[in-house]
Amino acid sequence: MFPNLQYLNFGRSSIWDERLYFFLTRPTVISTNLLELHVSLRTFYDCLYLLDGHFNQLHTLYVDLDLIGDLNREVNNIKKLPSLKCFWLHCKMITFVYDEFVLPLLQRMSNLEKLDLCINVGRRKRFFDDNDLKMNIINYMPQLNKFTFNICSLSSFYNEINLPSNEHIQKTFSNFNNKQIIYWTDYFPKEKYGYCHIYSYPYQLKYYNKITNNFPGGIFKYVRQVSLHDERPFEHEFFLRIAESFPFMEELIIRNHEQQINKQFRKSKNGNQDLSIIKYPYLKQLNLIDTCIDYYEQFLFDTKMDLAFGVRVGMIYGLVKEVTHNFTRNRTRNNCAKINYVNLRTEIQYGGYPDKFSGEQQQIPEYIKDYFPHTQID
Structure with a gap:
């Protein structure tokens, strides 16, 4: 309907939590002019679908996700995204497939300049740490100059003696001298899991x-x-x-x-x-x-x-x-x-x-x- 459209904000309804969902229909949505897209989506599959060559000139993408779960359908998560300069990904629900699906997507964005990541990561025996930030994200984005994040990490544990201390974890962020990073952990022995929260400040x-x-x-x-x-x-x-x-x-x-x-x-x-x-x-x-x-x-x-x-x-x-x-x-x-x-x-x-x-x-x-x-x- 709008062949010259360059900016689109398709948010959630103010009454119902309605989100776009492409898993069943897979419509042909293509635009060579769209440069900036803000969108609320149901699943991580829908995010990958939009980045599967449908908007090849897109430089800014804001995604509000309801769920990041297993992909039951094949979709491209390998091809580089050289046009993307700014990416914003928020999901409140905990995901247990961060390493399998979210990281490969981030590592496709080699020319990214701005990244805003808000996510809850569940792992069996490891917290989100400095390697996740530096080795697995920042090193793949040489042009990155602004990185804001809020990452909560839950990990099951059975022996608190083997858990890292707050002081040990804090030392791992010594390389981020130009950023103010807040990191804290807590442990719940009754429920048998540990919790850590890391975010860029100001919040x-x-x-x-x-x-x-x-x-x-x-x-x-x-x-x-x-x-x-x-x-x-x-x-x-x-x-x-x-x-x-x-x-x-x-x-x-x-x-x-x-x-x-x-x-x-x-x-x-x-x-x-x-x-x-x-x-x-x-x-x-x-x-x-x-x-x-x-x-x-x-x-x-x-x-x-x-x-x-x-x-x-x-x-x-x-x-x-x-x-x-x-x-x-x-x-x-x-x-x-x-x-x-x-x-x-x-x-x-x-x-x-x-x-x-x-x-x-x-x-x-x-x-x-x-x-x-x-x-x-x-």
Whole structure:
């Protein structure tokens, strides 16, 4: 329809997560004029399909991927891409075929000048390290002058003694003196896997996921969505650090079933003043579904947290009932009155496992609406 088109931005729908998908149809899409393309795609196959000679003059490609999985269909991932100067690849879902498919694609871009890579890599016994950056990417791109990245790496392990230390890994990045690189790791012995996060700083993304107690801190003014997860408890001081690092945070998801150790300790380290009441002034959504009761206290006690007005919250009904003393407690009344919408899951927990439910439904009594005077309750 537009034979002279040089720039095209074909993004996701604002209502549905609709993405282009060529695996079944393989339409003939060819343009010798298109120079810059921004596109949301379903699979990695669709990305390779677009680069299989369909746009031979393309110099800039932005790809937002839903999934990077096994290729069940043959497609060219060998031919060089000499015209490509700028490549942007983002995928939130974890991939276990990074080495088999993503690396060969990057190594085809010998004239690339700008690269932005955001990806989650799963490997059995090895983290993403300096060789992945330097030996497997940068050395294949002699013209590269701007490289921004955010790479999360998960690796299963069985013997923590053999795992590299943070100090050892940090030394491997000594060759990147002209770049500010943040690297940190954590280990989850119960779930038997290790986690590392490496990114170029300043951080440009709107989300920062899977933050643990090992989070190194920093200021992330662009981040709006944050998720926390650990096998060790998050103490009050940790939530203070989150407030300092993410001043414009709008959405917070917490996953932690470990009880706080210092929840009764209300003095700061210097011993002469109470711990500060935490404020997340821009918070709009809070998810406490996958936590224990200590984090209900952390966010509903007005002596610990000053919730923003109009926040939407997800919680377990039984834990809310307990922490509010059956919706009579004054210490939690102020923050509950600020909630605009609350989703109260009513499943009954059983067997001591907070993530397993009997399926039996509880009825929410009418009188709790007085405790949430400005709240839509589901």
